[in-house]
Amino acid sequence: MKRKTFYSTALAFGVIGVSFFAGNVMLETSAEENIAEEVKVPNVEVPMVVTLEDLAPVKFNSVDESEVKMPLNLEEKNIDHIVGEARGVNAEKRPGGYLIETWYPTDTENGDLLVAQSINEYGVAQSLVEDVKTWYPEELGGFKELNLGGYQAILNENEEDANTLHIITDNEIFTIAGQKTEILLDVAEEMIKDLQ
Numbered sequence: 001m002k003r004k005t006f007y008s009t010a011l012a013f014g015v016i017g018v019s020f021f022a023g024n025v026m027l028e029t030s031a032e033e034n035i036a037e038e039v040k041v042p043n044v045e046v047p048m049v050v051t052l053e054d055l056a057p058v059k060f061n062s063v064d065e066s067e068v069k070m071p072l073n074l075e076e077k078n079i080d081h082i083v084g085e086a087r088g089v090n091a092e093k094r095p096g097g098y099l100i101e102t103w104y105p106t107d108t109e110n111g112d113l114l115v116a117q118s119i120n121e122y123g124v125a126q127s128l129v130e131d132v133k134t135w136y137p138e139e140l141g142g143f144k145e146l147n148l149g150g151y152q153a154i155l156n157e158n159e160e161d162a163n164t165l166h167i168i169t170d171n172e173i174f175t176i177a178g179q180k181t182e183i184l185l186d187v188a189e190e191m192i193k194d195l196q
Contacts (some may be wrong), residue, residue: 025057056092057090057093058091059091061090063100067100068098068100068117069118069191071194072102074086079183081108083106083107084102087103087112090102090124096116097119099113100118101115102115106179108180108181108183111179115175116175116176117172119171120172123171125152126152129154134152148188149189149192151167151168151169152167152168153191162179163179164184167188167192
């Protein structure tokens with residue numbers, strides 16, 4: 001259960017980090033920027049500020065099927081180490097969509113596998129890729145950039161063998177976390193099939 005808490009905490013910090021960063025970007029202005037009217041500011045979409053009303057648990061059966069982009073039947077895909085059905089699906093309202101997460105039982109030492117999707121509030125894959133890189137400094141195992149089926153991905157492997165893979169699109173970020181990188185990549189392959 002320690003690993004499950006670790007993954008949940010990592011996912012929560014990641015989502016909160018993106019939201020906090022977005023809020024700071026929107027609120028930060030300097031006197032120079034206000035005075036210098038001739039300075040041209042590029043037209044860049046900035047993520048919206050998240051309020052408590054934007055973050056609300058909802059019943060999964062109330063989420064429209066078109067919103068669910070991740071597979072919810074991985075136990076049927078013959079992926080090594082997944083040994084049963086998902087243990088419930090949790091959903092939480094987010095600005096522009098939902099955070100959806102589930103846990104699959106595995107036969108690995110570290111236990112359950114987290115599979116989740118959330119909204120890319122930037123609306124551009126590369127912007128979120130750059131942000132996700134900051135989540136994994138060298139002391140936490142660093143990261144590897146991957147191209148999986150044409151999608152950008154960030155992989156973190158660490159000493160605790162609690163590895164995390166993020167697949168990033170212009171609209172979503174998918175997170176897969178568990179012990180073996182092999183499982184993460186197998187699940188990613190199934191996700192990518194559903195995305196295409």
